[in-house]
Amino acid sequence: MRTYILKYKYENLVHIILLALNAAIFVSASVTLALMTNQLVSKQIQSFLALLGLEVGLYVIYLVLNYIITVHQAKLIQKMSLVIRLSYLSKITHHSFSEFRKIDIGEHLSVLNNDIQLIESNGFTSIYILCSTVFTTLFSIIALLSYDVRIVLLVILLTLCLTYLPKPFATKMKKAMERFSKANEELVSGISDQLYGYADVYYASRKHIFLRQVKSIVEDYISQKIIYTKRSTSTETLMSLFSVIAQMLILLLTGLLIIFGNIAVGTIASVGQISGNIFNSLSTINQLQVTIKSVEPILRKFEDYPTVSKSDLPIFQDINFKNVRYSFGENAIIKGFTQTFKEGGKYAITGCSGSGKSTLLNLLLGNLKDYEGKILFGKLESKEIDENSIVSACAYVGSQTHIYNDTLRNNLTLWNDAITDTHIKEALERVNLLSFLSRIDEQVNDGSFSEGQKQRIGLIRAFLKGSSVVIFDEATANLDHDNATRIEYQLLSDPDITFITVTHHLIKESEPYFDKIVRLGESDE
Numbered sequence: 001m002r003t004y005i006l007k008y009k010y011e012n013l014v015h016i017i018l019l020a021l022n023a024a025i026f027v028s029a030s031v032t033l034a035l036m037t038n039q040l041v042s043k044q045i046q047s048f049l050a051l052l053g054l055e056v057g058l059y060v061i062y063l064v065l066n067y068i069i070t071v072h073q074a075k076l077i078q079k080m081s082l083v084i085r086l087s088y089l090s091k092i093t094h095h096s097f098s099e100f101r102k103i104d105i106g107e108h109l110s111v112l113n114n115d116i117q118l119i120e121s122n123g124f125t126s127i128y129i130l131c132s133t134v135f136t137t138l139f140s141i142i143a144l145l146s147y148d149v150r151i152v153l154l155v156i157l158l159t160l161c162l163t164y165l166p167k168p169f170a171t172k173m174k175k176a177m178e179r180f181s182k183a184n185e186e187l188v189s190g191i192s193d194q195l196y197g198y199a200d201v202y203y204a205s206r207k208h209i210f211l212r213q214v215k216s217i218v219e220d221y222i223s224q225k226i227i228y229t230k231r232s233t234s235t236e237t238l239m240s241l242f243s244v245i246a247q248m249l250i251l252l253l254t255g256l257l258i259i260f261g262n263i264a265v266g267t268i269a270s271v272g273q274i275s276g277n278i279f280n281s282l283s284t285i286n287q288l289q290v291t292i293k294s295v296e297p298i299l300r301k302f303e304d305y306p307t308v309s310k311s312d313l314p315i316f317q318d319i320n321f322k323n324v325r326y327s328f329g330e331n332a333i334i335k336g337f338t339q340t341f342k343e344g345g346k347y348a349i350t351g352c353s354g355s356g357k358s359t360l361l362n363l364l365l366g367n368l369k370d371y372e373g374k375i376l377f378g379k380l381e382s383k384e385i386d387e388n389s390i391v392s393a394c395a396y397v398g399s400q401t402h403i404y405n406d407t408l409r410n411n412l413t414l415w416n417d418a419i420t421d422t423h424i425k426e427a428l429e430r431v432n433l434l435s436f437l438s439r440i441d442e443q444v445n446d447g448s449f450s451e452g453q454k455q456r457i458g459l460i461r462a463f464l465k466g467s468s469v470v471i472f473d474e475a476t477a478n479l480d481h482d483n484a485t486r487i488e489y490q491l492l493s494d495p496d497i498t499f500i501t502v503t504h505h506l507i508k509e510s511e512p513y514f515d516k517i518v519r520l521g522e523s524d525e
């Protein structure tokens with residue numbers, strides 16, 4: 001939290017000064033009340049009215065300042081939240097793609113939305129409320145000092161009691177907060193899971209399952225939310241009870257001091273309000289400390305961890321798989337695979353479902369590093385190479401293409417302004433989608449295209465990258481035979497292109513053009 005506050009230190013300093021000013025005005029209004037009561041007791045009507053006017057003025061300034069503080073605070077918190085969101089996103093982009101894929105999209109969404117909201121409310125907002133209450137307490141103690149030192153001594157004694165009372169609740173609150181944050185994640189990832197699968201249950205005529213599953217996910221979340229609310233409210237209630245008892249003790253002492261003639265009778269009104277301020281503040285301060293601490297485990301998700309620096313792939317060279325083995329846990333998928341993928345070579349990888357074709361591509365793209373054997377890019381071992389540099393050298397197309405809610409142009413270029421209309425036209429021609437040229441600045445979304453068109457958009461993205469290494473993972477599976485053959489033929493007939501394609505269905509006409517057809521589940525076992 002400190003890091004983000006210090007990033008905007010000047011804005012935060014101004015904010016804290018505004019909070020101090022507002023607390024001072026609030027306490028001054030309470031002191032004016034005591035003076036007014038004294039004037040009333042001694043029947044000084046003019047002075048009473050003048051003080052009444054002052055009191056109104058103080059409250060007006062207090063309200064205006066309150067408005068300024070609220071707006072300033074909202075702006076400041078949003079700036080800091082943006083920094084936190086960006087640090088999470090840059091953590092994603094700095095680490096490997098396989099790290100990104102370990103976490104469900106719903107969980108990422110929950111971190112970027114729910115966790116940020118918790119940090120905003122329980123973290124930043126609580127810190128500002130904490131500052132405001134500390135100032136209110138400080139000014140209130142100064143005001144009480146002007147009445148009688150004994151009242152202040154009693155306040156300090158009670159303060160110490162109130163400070164140490166809530167410690168045992170802190171750990172419980174922290175745990176409840178951790179569970180609540182987890183429940184938030186499970187809610188978002190569970191609901192997105194069900195929404196993504198809605199089409200499947202719909203066509204299976206099992207729509208009722210969708211409702212049942214979502215209901216059960218929400219119910220789990222509700223039960224955690226209730227536990228969290230119970231725990232935080234019970235802490236608050238207990239602290240308020242201690243605060244009321246402490247306030248009554250102060251009033252008792254003030255009453256006795258008035259009876260024995262040590263202080264003026266009007267003081268009782270002010271002391272009531274000021275000691276109320278102090279104890280409410282104190283119970284708030286303790287509660288806030290607990291709340292702010294409970295944000296720590298959430299903030300840890302945004303901390304980056306050091307990456308081991310790896311070499312960059314200077315140029316794409318022959319790739320040598322030497323006796324490579326890869327297992328997911330106990331499940332051995334690639335069992336002693338040996339193959340050289342030569343620069344400019346054309347390779348097809350086939351095999352039955354689950355035989356490890358995509359796993360092999362992930363090994364080749366550097367997404368999986370915990371293999372046995374050797375994967376050499378020229379003389380460099382894959383484990384030593386930064387996977388980003390492998391990906392930079394290749395154009396990869398998978399079976400799924402995401403369409404952004406944006407223009408068709410941005411969907412093709414992925415916001416690369418250096419790509420000219422001529423490049424786009426050439427790429428469209430390659431995949432037989434020249435008709436898209438007239439729609440280039442149209443707003444599109446996932447529903448705007450057929451599956452085959454989406455896949456061709458994926459291919460265009462790869463072609464626009466202009467890489468000499470093209471890797472397909474079922475990249476033409478949704479295309480008709482003619483279009484698939486035409487696209488493959490362009491790649492197979494270009495001697496400068498290294499082409500590696502994973503497919504279930506080899507196109508008969510293309511087979512003679514491949515240097516090697518690797519059949520997994522046969523050759524590697």
Ligand SMILES: Nc1ncnc2c1ncn2[C@@H]1O[C@H](COP(=O)(O)OP(=O)(O)OP(=O)(O)O)[C@@H](O)[C@H]1O
Pocket residue numbers: 328333351352353354355356357358359360504
């Ligand atoms: N992240 C993972 N964790 C555990 N097992 C995995 C993981 N990814 C893949 N597998 C397993 O590895 C095996 C090979 O998967 P892979 O996706 O490489 O097969 P494939 O040949 O591409 O299959 P398909 O043709 O169906 O796409 C499968 O049994 C799969 O269940």
